[in-house]
Amino acid sequence: MTHSIGFIGLGNMGGPMAANLVKAGHRVTGFDLAADARERAAGHGIAVAASAEQAAAGAEVVVTMLPTGRHVLDAYAGLTAAARGALFVDCSTIAVGDARIAADLARTAGHRVVDAPVSGGVPGAEAASLTFMVGADDADFTAAEPVLAAMGRRVVHCGASGAGQAAKICNNMILGVSMIAVSEAFVLGESLGLSHQALFEVASTASGQCWALTSNCPVPGPVPASPANRAYAGGFAAALMAKDLGLAADAAAASAVPAELGARAAELYAAFAEGAGAGLDFSAIVTTLRKGTA
Numbered sequence: 214m215t216h217s218i219g220f221i222g223l224g225n226m227g228g229p230m231a232a233n234l235v236k237a238g239h240r241v242t243g244f245d246l247a248a249d250a251r252e253r254a255a256g257h258g259i260a261v262a263a264s265a266e267q268a269a270a271g272a273e274v275v276v277t278m279l280p281t282g283r284h285v286l287d288a289y290a291g292l293t294a295a296a297r298g299a300l301f302v303d304c305s306t307i308a309v310g311d312a313r314i315a316a317d318l319a320r321t322a323g324h325r326v327v328d329a330p331v332s333g334g335v336p337g338a339e340a341a342s343l344t345f346m347v348g349a350d351d352a353d354f355t356a357a358e359p360v361l362a363a364m365g366r367r368v369v370h371c372g373a374s375g376a377g378q379a380a381k382i383c384n385n386m387i388l389g390v391s392m393i394a395v396s397e398a399f400v401l402g403e404s405l406g407l408s409h410q411a412l413f414e415v416a417s418t419a420s421g422q423c424w425a426l427t428s429n430c431p432v433p434g435p436v437p438a439s440p441a442n443r444a445y446a447g448g449f450a451a452a453l454m455a456k457d458l459g460l461a462a463d464a465a466a467a468s469a470v471p472a473e474l475g476a477r478a479a480e481l482y483a484a485f486a487e488g489a490g491a492g493l494d495f496s497a498i499v500t501t502l503r504k505g506t507a
C-alpha cells in the first residue's frame with residue numbers, strides 16, 4: 214500500500230531515506246530549511262514544499278529526520294495541518310523525554326505517533342538497510358512497519374512511546390564505551406610491544422570481540438574497510454557519538470543510574486568532538502588516548 218508522505222528534514226540521513234520512499238512508490242512531499250538539501254531531494258523525485266506545514270498538509274504519514282529534540286518539538290507544535298489521524302514518525306535521535314512529549318503533542322492533535330530512531334548511518338540510509346528501533350503502541354507500530362521497511366532492513370518494536378529512543382541511546386552507550394575500551398587496549402598493546410595485528414587476531418576471536426573491534430577497528434590494518442584506513446574520514450561522526458552519549462548520560466542522571474563508564478565516555482567524546490575529532494569518525498579517539506590528551 215502506498216501513502217502520501219510529508220518528509221521534514223532532508224539532510225544526510227533524511228535525503229536518502231525520502232528517496233527510498235519514492236522508490237517504493239510512495240508520493241513524498243518534503244521540506245528542508247537548507248536550499249541544497251531541497252535541490253538534492255527534488256532530483257530524487259521528492260516534491261519540494263515551501264514550508265514544513267505545507268509538506269505535512271493532507272499527508273497520511275509525516276516523517277521527521279531533524280538534528281535535535283528542540284527541532285522535533287518545534288516541528289510537531291506547528292504541524293496541525295496534517296490530516297486528522299495522520300501517522301507521525303520521528304526518526305531523529307532525541308531524548309526519551311522529548312520523544313514522549315512529542316508523542317503527547319501528536320496524540321492531542323488527533324494523530325498517531327511512533328518514535329523510530331535508526332542505526333546504520335548514511336550508508337544504511339542510502340542502501341535502505343537501516344535498523345529502526347520503534348516506540349509505539351501495537352496499532353501504531355503495525356501501521357508504521359511497512360513504511361519503515363521501505364527505508365530499512367530491520368524494524369524492532371521496543372515498547373511504548375520513547376522506547377525506541379531508549380534502545381538507541383543504550384546501544385550507542387555500549388558502542389561509545391566499547392570503542393574507548395578497544396582503543397585503550399591497542400594503545401596499551403603498543404606500549405607493551407604488541408603488534409596491532411597480533412592483538413586483533415587474538416581479541417577478535419576471543420572474549421574481547423565486539424563491533425568496535427571487528428567492524429570499526431580504530432587502528433589501520435586489521436580491518437581494511439574501517440575508517441582508520443582512510444585517515445578517519447567518513448563513518449560515524451565523533452560529534453554524533455558525543456550527542457548520543459550526552460543523551461544517555463542525561464537519561465542515566467535523570468533515572469539515578471550511576472553508569473559511570475557511560476558518563477566518562479560522554480565527557481571524553483564531548484571534548485574530542487569539539488577539538489581534534491571535529492569532522493572525523495568516532496574511532497579517531499584512539500589518537501588522543503595515545504597522547505593522553507582527550
Ligand code: NAD
Pocket residue numbers: 221222223224225226227244245246247250265278279280281284288304305306307331332333334335448449450453456
Ligand atoms: P543533518 O544535519 O545532515 O540533517 C538535518 C536536516 O534538518 C538539515 O538538512 C537541516 O537543514 C534540516 N532542518 C533543521 N531544522 C529544520 C526545520 N525546522 N525544518 C526543516 N528542516 C530542518 O543530520 P543527519 O545526519 O541527517 O541526522 C539527522 C538525525 O539522525 C539526527 O538526530 C542524528 O542524530 C540522527 N542520526 C544520524 C546518523 C548519521 O550517521 N548521520 C545516524 C543515526 C542517527
